[in-house]
Amino acid sequence: MFDHIRSDLSAHGGHWGAQGFWALVVYRFGRWRYGVRPVLLRKFLSLIYKVLYKLAQIITGIELPCEVRMGKGFVIDHFGGIVVSGYASFGDNCRIRNGVVVGLRRVDEPCAPQLGNNVDIGAGAKLLGNIRIGNNVAIGANAVVLCDVPDDHVAYGVPAVVKPRKAKS
Structure with a gap:
């Protein structure tokens, strides 16, 4: 847990007051408690x-349940309006901004996006359903992504258009 928190703090530039960092601290605590023995202590x-999660949700506007699978170096750039489904997963070094939803496409289908490493999600983007987002992908602001995005691509628009990233010169 502490290694992940150190990684998250480093990813947030050492700004321990960042609201996104505190939402991640509560998330990491929630994941850690699953391995605590004895059972009575784990229940406590x-x-x-649950109290910290609700407080973090109210104060930061970030809904990040501990059921989400997440790698190291996750960054929440701006607080507010962020909703992540407990079925979602993120690789290492992902970045999200305000107004992002990573969730279910339909309530009766508990399948949320699976994101690779180094994914950058712009403000207001919506990633919905049983989709896979590859490594080194950029999702544009306000994009609505309903389909898979391969490695090294960009997705933008409503509905999202997927194109390869331009080669760096």
Whole structure:
């Protein structure tokens, strides 16, 4: 847990006051408590997590349940209006901004996006359904992504258009 928190703090530029960082601290605590023994202590820690989760949700506007699978170096650039489904997963070094939704396409289908490493999601983007977002992908602001995005591509628009990233000269 502490290695992940150090990585998250470093990814946030050492700004321990960043609201996104504190939402991640609560998330990491929630993940850590699953491995605590004995069961009675874990139940007590679960109660603490539920209170902290609700406080973080109210204060930061970030809904990041501990069921999400997430790698190291996750960055939440701006707070507010961020909703992540518990079924989603993120690789290492992903970045999201305000107004982003990573969630279910339909309530009766519990399948959320699976994101690779180094994914950058612009403000207001919506990633919905059972889709895979590859490594080194950029999602444009306000894009609505309903389809897979291969490695090294960009997705933008409503609905999202997927194109290869331009080669760096």
